[in-house]
Amino acid sequence: MRKKYRKDYGSLTIFIACAMIILQRVLNSAITIPAYSINPGRFYLYSFLQATVVIGTNLIPLYLGYHYKKIAQLKVYHYLSRFSFIYILSALVANIFFYVQSNVLNLRDYWLLFTPISQNYLTYAVSCILLFISIPYVIRFLEKQPSPTIKRFLLFSTLLLVGSSTLFNKDPFALQNGNNIIWIFYLFLFGYGLKKWKWDEKIRFKIPQAFIALLFLVGTILFMVQISLIVRGNADTATRFITPHSLFTMYYTVTSFLSFELISEKLKLKASGTFLATLLIVTQIVCNWSLVTYRVSVFMKREFPNSGRAWLLNLGQFFGYYLLAVSLLCIVLFYLQKIRFVQRLIEFFAFDSLDELAAKCHGVKNWIVSHKSYFFVALFFYLFTFTQIFLLEQRETWKQSIKIALEIFTQRQAPMVLTVLIIMGFFFLLLLLANRFWYAFTATLIINLLLTISTILKMEMREEPVFPSDLKMLAGLSELMSMVSPIVFIAGGLVLIFLTFTSVIMQRRLQKKYSVNVHWKRRIIGILLLSFCFSGVFFINQKNSPSFILFNLFRVNKTFLDQKSAVKDNGPIIQFLNNIDIQIMEKPEGYSEEAINEIMERYNTRAQEINHTRNEWLANQTIILNLSESFSDPDRVPNLTVHNDPIPFVKSKLAEETSGLMLSVGYGGGTANMEWEGLTGLSISNLSASLVTPYTQLVERQDISPNITNLFDEKIAIHPFTAALYRRRQVFDKFGFDQFYYVDGPDELAYTDTIGRNPYISDESAYKDTLRVLKSNLESSQFIQLTTMQNHMPYDDYYDELNYTAEGTAVIASRYSELQTFMQGLHYTDEAVKEFIQEIDKIEKPITFVFYGDHLPSLYSGNDSRRYGLEQRQTDYFIYSNKYSREQSNQLFKEVVSPNNFAPMALEQANIKVTPYYALLTDVANQLPALTIDPTQSVSNRFNGEQVFVTEEKQMIHLQDLHKEQQQLFTDYQLIQYDLVAGEQYSASWAEQGIQDYQK
Known part of the structure; x- marks a missing residue:
């Protein structure tokens, strides 16, 4: 009998309603809506399809009313738990799918799981659930009312809702296309009336x-097009009656519904209520979950x-994809509910009444x-964490303090909760180990206090947080004391003594009240489990590890480029953990001192061969590496057409x-990574x-960091911006730069003009400073690292003038003005480069000028970052x-390069001799395809993807695709890089000579 009751629901109406909802979603977000003025035929086809499926959302509440007798007998509250289970799992699957597809994870996508009503993003589904819960009460109320009263109310409602929506070209009752x-x-x-009477x-x-009603509805489109053209001169009101609540649509809804019910009854198309509920919820999630609609539409x-054929085929493909996703997910979730464990879980949270809840x-x-x-x-510890972050912020007035406090509470909840x-995980671990509440609490507090105070002091002295590597300084306590005021150590010691003494007293006096009664087996399991969880800190930066996903889920700032800002966003604890998992480079097979010596000998000989055809170094030889912020030709961007060229x-x-073309390892960021490759000749793809x-993660760990400055007498860096990002001051000091010109630096910039309202120093000013440096030294060899900032x-x-336009789907409409500003900035850069080259042609010393853009701006969000990654x-x-x-x-012919190729290419173009290390880099530049990281795997700039080579034909290949000689060359290069960055540095002196x- 139970089986018969479970199957006693007509299914055809629900199946068709779901198919209509799916097709309506495809029409609204997955394809481009055609305009009548551009393509009338496609416009009519699109509008006819919209008219056909507009009733999908009407059918479901009509179905609930028509079958009110069966539904009113259900324990509707009991089914809420089952609905919640389906809803949460469906949404999780959608989130996980898009995370796997695009490596994008946002805490908000999961917060939405628990706030569908307040977020107002599943209005229709929530309304239907509220209706379902109310059905027993509504039916009891209706059964007590006289039939004439209900009929009059229904007639009045029809005239009010349907009549007004038909007569007026507005939505007077805010019915929201049937979602209200x-x-x-x-x-x-x-539906109740259809069945009741x-x-x-x-x-x-x-x-x-039903067919006649559909013809009437479609006919309104043909009629309204003509009326709209006469009255408005366009077809904007052509689909005025294609709404769920117009008179024509209601006629189509009722006749179609009765037709589907008739067919379902005759063909005995039945399904269980659980299956139909699963299908409905999955359909709503797949079609209306905010993450799905955003990814599809953008x-x-x-x-x-x-x-038109391709457009229609694309429509059919999307409908098929949606239908397949809904079907598979529905079947999986339906049978998942039959598992005994899942049934128990659902029953545990189920309740039959509000009293039971x-x-x-x-x-x-x-x-x-x-x-x-x-x-x-x-x-x-929540308040303690807030205090940690608050103390790291600069504040001078009470108003600033209040503003910062509000920003922390409103914008940094995710890292605070993490x-x-x-x-708390650490506290419970200590509690299970010591079995003493106050000892565990005090130890946890002391460790957090030490980290907090250390971070604040280091931020004041060096504008960076405490790193795990700083723990080595504990061995040199005397040196540490010389850097910090003795008062700090005395106060810290007193606090430590006070907390220790207090914890002992509290533990003795309150031992019974705060006793921990945990069975020894559970304690061991808890200790092992928490220890396992904390072992994840060693994999925080490993792609797709549980800790990596967890930190992404809580929106942890993992860019590493600005540790000062990151610690303010994340707090000292998370930032400290963030910097633990830094594996520099995997050890290549065959690494040993003998192997490195053999490579050095080989390229000693190779350098002699190369230098046999090169000229001697001139005393005033000069090379300039100019990284131009975000410089890139927008006309090469897929799905974008530039109408007038900003960079002639x-x-x-x-x-x-x-x-x-230069292969950037970043998109929209990562400037210093290209600098590092250009200066060192090493590849990030090997790391x-x-x-x-x-x-920020490597240079300070190296005892010696060989780079191109080793070849020159004078080394100068120019960066018309602050030097706080990427720890440039410390890095450039280690690289051996004699002078570093930056904003507010000891070596002052002479030119700081900007253009219009742009806050960044113009490229013209940066080039003027470079010319000043060039002309100040006409005698000794000179290297200049110039990083411009105008187009950041x-x-x-x-700018007052915006003379450049473009069109295409690569840039979404809301960011088009940004694209125009960017292109105008490119034009100003183009003019500045022209003037700079004219000026260096007048200087009587050999100058080799390398100009390159570091990455594209992050403007092209309309493009699929994987499809167009390269x-x-x-x-x-x-x-x-x-x-x-x-x-x-010498003019070189290298169509595709990486930044690590620039130094040997500049030396080759200048036709000057090389050291053995640069002989190796020259062979890498000339004989290997350009090295980079797979752009389809590293779209977030938060980790390095798989290493790939890019040929002159712009094809991505792998190491196994190279011929034997190339593989040997790459092995030599990889071994030397490992030795320099993570090994014993056997070749460091050789590389920096x-x-x-x-020559000596």
Whole structure:
């Protein structure tokens, strides 16, 4: 009997309603909506399809009303737990799918799971659930009312809701295209009337009438197009009646519904209520979950301006994808509910009445009260974490303090909650080990106090947090004391003594009240489990590890480029843990001192061969590496057409000089990584996935850091911005730069003009400073690292003139003004480069000028970052030799390069001798395809993807695709890089020798 009852629901109406909802979602978000003025035929086809499926959302509440007798007998509250289970699992699957697809994880996507009503993003589904819960009460109420009263109310509601929506070109009752709860309850009442007073039996020829109703509805489109063209001159009101609550749509809804019910009854198409509920919830999640709709509408929508067939085929494909996703997920979740463990879980949370729910809530309250001491500890450390972050912020007035406090509470809840979870995990581990509440609490507090105070002191002295490597300084306590005031140590010692003494007293006096009664088996299991969890700190930066996903889920700032800002965002504890998992580079097979010596000998000989054809170094030889912030030709971006060229001069140099495309390891950021590759000749693609910013994570760990400055007498860096990011001051000091010009630095910038309202120093000013440095030394060899900043994001309303336009789906409409600002900035850079080259041609010393963009701006969010990963990691470069050096220079032909190729390429173009290390780098540049990280795996700039090579034909290949000689060369290069960055540095002195040292 139970089986028969479970199957006693007609299924055809629900199946068709779900299919209509799916197709409606495809029409609204997955394809480009056609305009009548551009393509009338496609517009009519689109509108006819919209008219056909517009009733999908009407059918479900109508169905609930029509089958009110069966539904009213259900324990509706009991089914809430089952619905919640389906809802949560469906949403989790959607989130996980898009995380796997695009490595994008956002805490908000999971917070939405628990706030569907307040977030107002599943309005229709929530309205239907509220209707379902209310059905027993509504039916009891209706059964007590006289039938004439209900009929009059239904007639009045129809005239009010349907009539007004039909007569007026507005939505006077805010029915929201059928999502409003008022409209949902009205349809339920209408379905109730169809069944209660057997109106369905009085309607004859149901199926023919359904087709006639659809023809009427489609006819309104044809009619309204003509009316709209006459009145408005366009077709904007053509689909005025294609709404769920117009008179024509209601006629189509009722006749179609009765037709589906008739067919379902005759063919005995039945399904269980659980299956139908699963299908409905899955359909709503797949079609309306905010993450799904966003990803589909922004990244998967395609335009087919020249092919209606392709457009229609794309529509069909998307409908098929949605239908397949709904079907598979529905089947999996339906059978998952049959598993005994899942059934028990659902039953545990189920309740049959509000009184039973209140009893369960009371039980939870009692459990919280019995464990209140732990909740007080969590609350204490929550406030402690807030204080940590608050003390790291600069504040001068009370108003600033209040503003900062509000920002922390409103914008940094995720890392604060994660910090509390970490602290509480550590507290419970100590508690299980010591079995003493106050000892565990005090030890946890002392450790957090030490980390907090150390971070504050270090931020004041060096503008960076405490790193795990700083623990080595504990061995040199005397040196540490000389850096910090003795008062701090005395006060810290007194606090430590006070806390220790207090904990002993509290533990003795309150031992019974705070006793921990945990069976020894559970203690061991708890200790092992917590220890296992904390072992995840050694894998925090390993792609897709549980700790990596957890930190991403809580929106931890993991860019590493600005440790000062990151510790303010994350707090001292998370930032400290963030810097633990830094594996520099995997040890290559065959690494040994003998292998490194053999390689050095090989390239000693190779350097002699290369130098046999090269000229001697001139005394005033100069090389400039110019990284131009975000410089890239927008006309090369897929799905973007630029109407007028903003960079004509640079393009002329690209056509005339050594030039091509540079492979960036970042998109929208990562400037210093390109600097590091250019200066050291090493490749980030050889480093581990977790080492994403060598400046902050690697350079300080090296005893010796060989780089191109070793070849020159004078080394100068110019960066017209602050030097706080990427720890440039410390890095450039270690690299051996004699002078570093930056904003507010000891070596002052002479030119700091900006353009319009742009806050960044202009490229013209940066080039003037460079010319000043060039002209100040005409006698000794000189290397200049120039990083310009004019085109750095954001791209706000900076310029009075915006002379450059573009169109295409690569840039979403809301960011088009940013694109215009960016292109105007490119134009100013183009003019500055032109003037700079004209000036260096007048200087009588050999100058080799390497110009390149570091990465594309993060403006092209309309493009799929995986599909166009390589194209959106390619910038422009050229190498120019001034007039004084042109006679001895060589033009190179290298279409695709990486930043690590620039130094040997500059030496080769200048036709000057090399050291053995640069002989190796020269062979890497000339004989290997360009090295980079797979752009389809590292779209977030938060980890390094798989290493790939990119050929001159712009094809990605792997190491096994190289021929034997190339593989041997790469092995030599990889072994030397490992030795320099993570090994014993057997080759460090060899790699850093200058040309004079080598010739001696």
